[in-house]
Amino acid sequence: MKLIIVRSGSALLFSEFGTRHVQVGDVVLLAAQTLCGAEPEGSVTTTTIYLDRDYLIDQVFWQYAAQFCDRHNARDFFEARYSTPAQIVRIGEDRAAHLMPWLDELASLRLDGPQPEQFLRAQALLSQCSTSLLLS
Structure with a gap:
């Protein structure tokens, strides 16, 4: 499964649901082997998990x-x-802002590749993010 969190900006998203507009506070949920493309509207920042x-x-x-x-x-x-x-799930800008520190730290742990001593922290961050997103 792929989770795409829109952190800033907006885009037109093309997938099995047709064309949809996504913006800050939207999370795109894609099952494995689901095609998806996007056309940014200006600048857009996303985090993909x-x-x-x-x-x-x-x-x-x-x-x-x-x-x-x-x-x-x-x-x-x-x-x-x-x-x-x-699917697109609207979690809202406030909830997305709440996730940003977790997403930033998770991304920073991956900069030097997987490190065994960082596993437990990455697991905790991933658990917080995925559960918060999927049950919102």
């Missing part, structure tokens, strides 16, 4: 375990909520 679908289901399950009987319930919830291969 590639995540394994099973990883996301595990994140949802463990963060909200009290709401699910087992991992299969979390998978069913995930599949019902994110059944189409291309």
Whole structure:
């Protein structure tokens, strides 16, 4: 799965849903092997995170375990909520601004390539971002 967070500016996005306008506070959710393109309207800044679908289901399950009987319930919830291969979720500018420090730190950890001593911090940041985005 690919998560594209629009951090500044706007663009026209082309995907399975046709052409849509995206702007700050929008998150584009794309299933694996879903084609997507964009045409910036002036300047646009995005952060893209590639995540394994099973990883996301595990994140949802463990963060909200009290709401699910087992991992299969979390998978069913995930599949019902994110059944189409291309979606735009409007989280709003305030929520996007809340995510920016996590996204910045996550990106900075990757500058020198994967470092084993940074794994736990990257895992925590990724968990915070993905769960916050997917359950908004």
